Structure formats: structure tokens, C-alpha cells
Amino acid sequence: MPEQIFDASPVPSADGGAVLSAEDAKLVTLARSSRARVGAVDGAAVRDQDGRTYAAASVALPSLTVTALQLAVAQAASSGATRLEAAAVVTEASTLDGAGHAAVRDLSTDAPIHVAGPDGSLLGTVTA
Structure with missing residues (x-):
């Protein structure tokens, strides 16, 4: 199977007053924890239609x-x-990885993808 290549997506700047809902802030916290636990480059979290x-x-x-x-998307799908x-x-x-973006879009065309820095501060939200 040939390797698929996806271009990174630009992350729109967060509005200075942008505040995440409690449920979305939980996703950022889970993503930060996953990243920190293993010293990985990135961490991610997703919420499915049942709130899992x-x-x-x-x-x-x-x-x-x-x-x-x-x-994270593969875990949800499986x-x-x-x-x-x-x-x-x-x-x-400063960009959202294209492969991850595509994976989210496989299950949802409109789910927001919040991108945060290592300190948890919101960098922006990709909605397309």
C-alpha cells in the first residue's frame, strides 16, 4: 500500500478572549498528560458521540x-x-498535522480541532 501524504493545516490564531468549554478543556488536559507521560512530540485527545x-x-x-x-481517532474507531x-x-x-486532521475528518466533517501549546494555552481551532 503506498504511503499517504497529507499537508499540514494552518491553525487560525485563537481569539484573545477564546475560552474552551469544560469538556473541550478536558481534552486539552488529557492531550497534555499523554504527551508528558512519555515525553512525546505531540499529545491528542478526542471525544466521541457518546461523550467517551x-x-x-x-x-x-x-x-x-x-x-x-x-x-486517538483509531482508538475511538476501534x-x-x-x-x-x-x-x-x-x-x-504551529500547524496541525495533515494526517491527524484527515483522520478526524474521516469521522466528522465539523468537529472542532483545538490546538494548544505544551503549556495548555489555546493556539487556535481548526474547523474546516
Whole structure:
């Protein structure tokens, strides 16, 4: 199977007064914890249609590379999720990884993807 390549998505700047809902703030907290626990480059969390959350960190092995957001979406899908309500990524990057973005869009065309820095501060939200 040929490797798929997805372009990174720009992250719109967060409105200075932007405040996440308690449920979306929980996603950022879970993503931060996943990232910090293993010292990964990125951490991510998603919430499915039933309110269940799934968190993951990026994986980089010699034979397998998976972004945190791809892995969180895969966990949700393998647990029976058919739709995502929201997602969050904690990263040092200024863009959202294209593969993770595509994975979220596979389950939801309109779920917001909140992108936060390592300190948990909201960098922006990708809605398209």
C-alpha cells in the first residue's frame, strides 16, 4: 500500500478572549498528560458521540510512525465510535498535522480541532 501524504493545516490564531468549554478543556488536559507521560512530540485527545474520550501520544518506531491525533481517532474507531464531537492536540508545532486532521475528518466533517501549546494555552481551532 503506498504511503499517504497529507499537508499540514494552518491553525487560525485563537481569539484573545477564546475560552474552551469544560469538556473541550478536558481534552486539552488529557492531550497534555499523554504527551508528558512519555515525553512525546505531540499529545491528542478526542471525544466521541457518546461523550467517551480517548487520549494518545505520537509514536515513532523504526517500523511504525503514527501521529497522536491519528492514534486517538483509531482508538475511538476501534471502540465503536462513529462520530467525533471534538478533538484537541498539544504540540510545539504551529500547524496541525495533515494526517491527524484527515483522520478526524474521516469521522466528522465539523468537529472542532483545538490546538494548544505544551503549556495548555489555546493556539487556535481548526474547523474546516
